[in-house]
Amino acid sequence: MDPSRLHPQARTAMRVQQRVPLTRATLPAARLSMVRATPDEVGSGPAIRSVVSVDAGGVPARLYRDAGDDPLPVVLHAHGGGWVMGGVETHDGWCRHLAAASGWAVLSVDYRLAPEHPYPAAVNDMAGALGWLRGPGAVAYGLDPGRIVVAGDSVGGHLAAVTARRARDAGIRLAGQLLSCPVIDPAADYPPLDEYGLDREEMRFFWDAYAPAGVDRTHPDLDPLRADLTDLPPAVVVTAELDLLAAEGERYAAALLAAGVPVTATRYQGLIHNFPRKLALFDAAHLALAQLAAALRRW
Template structure:
């Protein structure tokens, strides 16, 4: 994997895949105890709930710029603030660096959130693709530490290192790509058989309500839907939707499919349904 070239290619494709971005009231780059973050605020100039966001890209690719369009639209549709985390990426900084950075930002929110009109008692965690694993594990870590999140939003998420993928026969995300991403994030020799890399190994009871979006033509579809079923079986409120005829991580690619904007609108509606007391 030439990860440097792949990172640049992902950046170069933003204009074609994402298109013109949504204007929001305020976008600021901040330092959260040493971790770069980008804050999006589009609601009223008042304290609002926060969506703590982990971008996708196989823990190797992606950054604040590749996901700027999606984060802007999430802020506009939800009325919540979106705080996107520029976590350290593999292979330079493998597991557990990304988790450490997200937890640092979550701690920063508790101390400094109100200075930025953010409600530290109303924080949801979200992520797409590889960021979905970061979000799911962060939600479980928060529960275990007594710092509960009000919801978790998982968009086409990675949820298992088993890599038991269906043969979909399309040119989307490929199994070999996931092998390379996993090897960069949790290199051979790292024990992947624990809950920080395999959420199926954790007790699901008491986890925050979940919104899970999957795509019919995505090899991650089945594991994400199994995880949704596991949460529901444990009594966790879950809204899970499979979008037919579309591809991996489609909500980020707003210029390529109308389903992207529909999915973001659904995420906003689901957050309101699951956390009614936090409707802006």
């Protein structure tokens, strides 16, 4: 590790979560480790006007509202965790912050996890929740079915990007997409940045769990770079210099721009994978949150 490249706060952040070598046998321990690290990484988040559990068309989800005016635009949020861990609890603090900072409602989707539920379970759950947001169930919660943004961190960014493309293909116009340190490319051709947190073997485990042998990873649902990207909603893409996913996230931002999609892409220097979620550890996480919230207010 080159200490000169690493943000000082990243040194502390990399020691917070107990790292568990990922195998099928150790996955329960890895899931628990992520949950246990959440208070120290994310914090509890602000008290906001309303937090309720909802059945989003058969998909469990949690709805956050801080503004009082109806109808509220809504962020459809997919959590990170390699498709195999994480959930509404690990991202509760972040969703609270986003709702408070933006004035938008946030619907955090508790999609099914791999390997118990491999592709396409997670992205189908996102589609189910999007369908619910566009129907009478969401209207009953004071949500605006005409102003929906998809968002996600890490593999949640992948799910958000795929959901945005699927929505366009179905004739649904979303207002935007917020992608934080997104997973994009199943080729898994990563740079040697293992010492900065997320490593290449973990990513290969995640991909094998979500899209196991026999699944065509060239399908646009798995490789967004192979999709027709025209007429997708405007995007904000946040990457971190020392994240092995940075290059693929930036390639995706460039591909969106080449397809005529308005894109704001920002690389945060000296930082590591998924720093925006870790609001209790990184000053830059609050800057990234402010950037995302500003985009929502503009949309």
